[in-house]
Amino acid sequence: MSQLNCDLHGRRTPGALEGFRLTLYNDGARYTRRLRLCPEHVDDILEQRQREWTLLADDSYAVDAGVCTSCRATIPRPSDRVSAAVYLYRRKQQPAEYFAWYCNACSLALIEDYGLERETQL
Numbered sequence: 001m002s003q004l005n006c007d008l009h010g011r012r013t014p015g016a017l018e019g020f021r022l023t024l025y026n027d028g029a030r031y032t033r034r035l036r037l038c039p040e041h042v043d044d045i046l047e048q049r050q051r052e053w054t055l056l057a058d059d060s061y062a063v064d065a066g067v068c069t070s071c072r073a074t075i076p077r078p079s080d081r082v083s084a085a086v087y088l089y090r091r092k093q094q095p096a097e098y099f100a101w102y103c104n105a106c107s108l109a110l111i112e113d114y115g116l117e118r119e120t121q122l
Contacts, residue, residue: 001036002016006036006041007035007037009038016091016103017037017119018036018037019035019087019089020037020045021088022085022086022090022116023084023116024084024116026104029118031119039090046088053069054085054098055096055098056098065078065101067101068102068106077080084098084102084110085098109117
């Protein structure tokens with residue numbers, strides 16, 4: 001049984017918790033949150049969002065910054081592009097790092113959906 005509660009359903013679960021951290025960088029501000037999650041919730045997040053993220057492996061960086069990876073809208077101005085860094089900490093695996101670009105509307109939805117908090121001015 002985990003010693004801490006899963007941050008999404010608030011209960012202890014069998015086995016160790018896993019980690020998920022999402023950070024958005026928008027116009028000099030950073031919005032972030034790290035969650036301790038049961039494996040089921042990490043799987044749910046991957047199922048919902050993984051198509052939006054590019055795994056950063058072997059120094060790959062092939063994401064088109066001019067397109068929102070969620071809604072596929074064109075983002076013509078660099079000032080309207082919001083970059084995202086995603087880290088998954090799965091049990092008995094190396095941490096996985098992902099990257100994505102979002103439009104302002106989709107980034108606001110992520111801030112609300114995951115309860116991201118503004119950290120600092122960059």
